[in-house]
Amino acid sequence: MPTYHEFPPPAPLRLAVDALWCVNPTTPGPAVSPLRVLPDGCVDLIFRFGGTTGEGQLSLVGPTDRAFLLDGAMPAPAVGVRFRPGMAAGRLGVRPPDLYRREVAVDRALPQLGAWQERLRGSASPVEALRVLRWAAASMPTRSAPGVSARVGRAVELLGRGWRVASTAAVLGVSERTLRRDLVETVGLPPKVLARVLRFQGAVRLLDARADADLASLALDAGYFDHAHMNRDFREFAGLSPTAFGHERRAAADSSKRRAGEDGTLKSWIWDT
Structure with a gap:
């Protein structure tokens, strides 16, 4: 490797x-x-x-x-x-x-x-x-407009903390359509996909830091409904189960x-x- x-x-x-x-x-x-x-x-x-x-x-x-x-x-x-x-x-x-x-x-x-x-x-x-x-x-x-750049940065921060797309748009004072346009144009991913990717990355960080943690509790801490929910995202985004991914990562x-x-x-x- x-x-x-x-x-x-x-x-x-x-x-x-x-x-x-x-x-x-x-x-x-x-x-x-x-x-x-x-x-x-x-x-x-x-x-x-x-x-x-x-x-x-x-x-x-x-x-x-x-x-x-x-x-x-x-x-x-x-x-x-x-x-x-x-x-x-x-x-x-x-x-x-x-x-x-x-x-x-x-x-x-x-x-x-x-x-x-x-x-x-x-x-x-x-x-x-x-x-x-x-x-x-x-x-x-x-090169981007300061207002849009600041809004996108704040949106990424909130979505990464587990906020829903609708709540994020409301806090930023824009419509969901505007938020989607801004994120697709500047990030390349729609808000719901980006939110899932950021949540998955948070789970990866937790798995790195807590190698021996119970996966069910780790899933809840990462913002998933349960272990099965986290498992689906790992298989989609990493191509492996959390357990297999953890072994490979270590x-x-x-x-x-x-x-x-x-x-x-x-x-x-x-x-x-």
Whole structure:
């Protein structure tokens, strides 16, 4: 399984960026497992190193409502910046619904990022590429209207806390139709789907923190009616039951911790702000 490292963004980026991350390939072999990537309502700007076949490619990966598996035998590292739900539209000038379940090269989607792609192609390591992505994210202007941006950010916060769509719209002083339009345009997912994805992500965090917890009580704490309700979402969004997902997640975390301890350069990057 490829090893995944995630880093919190520096303070100036925290409102727009959820994390910067790096995926390192493992030694090829018959038992190499894929890495499960979960839906989260985010848009990622990703640079894949070219390995032995090319120069590397900068691309956008849009929002999705299902997990996908990253090939365990990937030939070279990849680094990325993950924009919080609703933030890529204003920072990158893209329409997330156009990226739904898609990965699109910036040459086609955002040719104005060509200069950053060239700088990334000149990076000697994932650490250097992460620094370039951090600078790129910090230099991007905000293009969306401030009122809409603030409303979307607040809507994502409330939906993530378990609020109903109707209650969220009422608190924001807009109709449900307006809220739906704003979220589809800036996040790429309709409100009810986004609310389910955010609730699922909350359950994943609880499962990570409470590996030995009773799943029925964990489901209630995550905002589900019962264990069966949570189980349906896990099977839809992760492709696994909560129990099977937890086992896979812990195995991946143990592998990443071992690699992080061995990789001093990536570990030191966290403090090099």
